[in-house]
Amino acid sequence: MQNERIIEVLEEVYREEVSGDPEDSFQSFLEEFNETRDPELPVYWISETVISAVERLSNRRFGWHTEALKDEWNYSGEFLFICVDPTNHRCLTARTSPDGLCTIGIIFPILNIDDAVHAVEFLLSLVQGRGETRGEKTDESK
Amino acid sequence: MDWEQVAQTLQEIATEFGIEDLDQFIQSAWQDADPVSAGCVAEVIERASERLLDQYFLWSHIVETEDCEWFIPDGWYCFIAVHPESRLCLTFRHDWVGCLKSICFRARIRNIEDAIDAVVRLVDLIQSNLTNQKEGGAYAK
Numbered sequence: 001m002q003n004e005r006i007i008e009v010l011e012e013v014y015r016e017e018v019s020g021d022p023e024d025s026f027q028s029f030l031e032e033f034n035e036t037r038d039p040e041l042p043v044y045w046i047s048e049t050v051i052s053a054v055e056r057l058s059n060r061r062f063g064w065h066t067e068a069l070k071d072e073w074n075y076s077g078e079f080l081f082i083c084v085d086p087t088n089h090r091c092l093t094a095r096t097s098p099d100g101l102c103t104i105g106i107i108f109p110i111l112n113i114d115d116a117v118h119a120v121e122f123l124l125s126l127v128q129g130r131g132e133t134r135g136e137k138t139d140e141s142k
Numbered sequence: 143m144d145w146e147q148v149a150q151t152l153q154e155i156a157t158e159f160g161i162e163d164l165d166q167f168i169q170s171a172w173q174d175a176d177p178v179s180a181g182c183v184a185e186v187i188e189r190a191s192e193r194l195l196d197q198y199f200l201w202s203h204i205v206e207t208e209d210c211e212w213f214i215p216d217g218w219y220c221f222i223a224v225h226p227e228s229r230l231c232l233t234f235r236h237d238w239v240g241c242l243k244s245i246c247f248r249a250r251i252r253n254i255e256d257a258i259d260a261v262v263r264l265v266d267l268i269q270s271n272l273t274n275q276k277e278g279g280a281y282a283k
Contacts, residue, residue: 063234063245065222067204070213082202082222084231084245089271094200094229104200104224 006053006117013052018045027113034111037075043068046110047079054123062086062127069107077111081123092126143262148194152257155189165254172217172252180205180215183251188221190261195268199232200224204246217252219260223268230275232268 007027014026026049033041047066055061063084069076082105083092094104108119156164159182171179184203192198201223208216222245223232233247247267249260 063231065202065204065220065245080202082245084234086234089230089234089275091224091229091231094224102200102226104202104222 003117006057006120007113009053009056010049010113010116010120013056014045014049017052018049026116030110030112030116033075034077037077039074043075046116047081050079050108050110050116050119050123051081053120054127057120057124058127060127062092065105076109078107078109079119080105080107081119082106083123083126085127093123143194143265145258145262148190148258148261148265149254151190151193152186152254152261155186155193158189159186161186164257168251168257169253172215175214177205177207177213177215180219183257184219184221187219187251187257187261187264188223191223191264191268194261194265195272197272198226199268200226217256218248218250220246220248221264222246223264225272225275228275230271232271233264234271235267 010026014029015022015024018026019029029041029045032038033043033046044066047068051062051064051066063086065080065082067080069078069080081093084090085092091104093106094102095106096102106122108115108122110116110119152164156162156167161167161182164186167179168183170176171183181203184205188199188201188203201221203222204220205215206218206220207213221233224230225232231245234245235243235247247264249256249263251257251260
């Protein structure tokens with residue numbers, strides 16, 4: 001899928017389902033978060049937008065858990081995603097790393113629109129059964 | 143699940159973790175706003191559930207916090223368990239009309255009684271999902 005289409009959907013779902021403001025922009029929100037890391041910002045809007053984009057592009061609903069990860073004092077800009085297929089209860093984000101460690105979540109840094117596109121592409125590949133394996137981290141620290 | 147058996151298992155795990163007074167430890171994790179201790183409480187709950195079911199699972203837990211700024215634990219925890227071989231989510235729940243309710247088991251754990259109650263309910267949920275998985279039926283309501 002072309003990046004332009006993913007960005008278009010990210011902006012659509014952000015305006016329609018997440019922020020509710022037709023004048024708002026996901027890209028601007030990401031820039032503000034990245035510049036300030038203000039804990040008062042609704043940081044979960046970022047992962048909710050990614051999830052809504054995946055569901056809209058796949059035309060399906062899934063069970064999700066997401067967590068905005070923190071460093072010592074602030075949100076790090078990394079998000080954990082756990083995705084379960086409600087039809088067969090399979091955890092789609094469960095995987096075994098090359099060194100044999102099993103994990104159930106995938107962590108993406110999402111600090112700009114390119115990061116968000118990558119997260120959507122990757123999660124879309126999982127829910128569509130294509131299982132891309134580039135660039136993600138597993139939640140092995142959990 | 144028998145409360146006394148759960149209490150005993152929790153105490154065994156706590157001893158292995160080097161925790162002398164589990165009730166005090168759980169209360170401190172919440173009252174002293176200690177995220178490290180709260181993480182240990184979550185791990186004790188997970189290990190106790192595994193021991194009672196005599197199986198290992200893949201886990202993710204979330205120590206919930208009362209605000210976004212200081213990340214102070216508020217005594218609420220979320221657990222997600224996945225079967226290591228089938229990759230099926232064992233904390234998955236449907237609502238009464240059969241729609242997905244949650245993939246997490248959520249519990250307030252602020253003292254030993256809360257911990258016992260959480261383990262009882264978590265083990266029941268996992269056991270129910272394991273049974274239904276074997277029978278090919280619907281997951282826990």
